[in-house]
Amino acid sequence: MFPDAAALAAGVEEALGGPRARRRALANAMAAIADGSLVLDAGRTVAQATADLEALPGIGPWTSHYVALRVLGATDILLTGDVAVRAGARALGIPDAPRDLVAATVAAAPWRSYLMMHLWRAASPNRGGADAHS
Template identity: 50%
Template sequence: RLSAFVGDDVAHLAEPGIGVAQPTRLFPSAAALAAIDPELLPMPATRRRALLGACAAVAAGSLAIDPGADRSELARQLVALPGIGPWTAQYVTMRALGDPDVFMPSDLGVRHGLDALGLDSSPRGAAALAERWSPWRSYALHHLWHSLAASPHSPQSPHRSRS
């Protein structure tokens, strides 16, 4: 996804793959990403600082985003970094660590998904509803997000009526 943001500007940072028959690249190291010119990242300055700060922390060894990391501790460390809030920390633990029990009740997609189902979409109501889905709340989160694309009223939906 980073290359989608910056394209060829970071392609040279990728390292050659090892032991493969076809040319391939590995994702750039955290140190390589932390060292890039921030102006190459076409995103708001606050987001650039957060991304590069997290990369620098990973490169320095003070932040470990790997399968052996403690999910709660990682979320705490991420939120302590400037520009990273609870939503991002939870998203990282869900995606990078495979945490099956993340639920973001204030997420706009979650709220719209719950609205479409006629359920309480307030953050408090969503959190209460999601308690019964534990320890698999990440799956419920994904279903709510994907339900939006499947909605007949969604612009992306193949079921949208063509008038």
């Protein structure tokens, strides 16, 4: 029922808001999926998928790793540059500078994706963050 990649590639620039470059990057990624030059499935490693995604114009590490998290079910993704991840770390008393955050979460590997979702939630007081019960 959901539109296939070719349909998304054809209509995404007109259907979505946001910066033109972002819409173009999404359209290009959908076109690559549609023509088979980009394969995103559970048979791919995170390294393979992120490298292929980042080879596309406008796709950087945050996006490629987010796709690996959501599409491949990668369990050890930690988006240290994500503002909400860092805010959640601060709210929980975890170092929030990217290198310090990585160092502080080494023991959570290979499950840092789950930790990251907890950090996202902690960043929002209205959704269970540190200030939700104050």
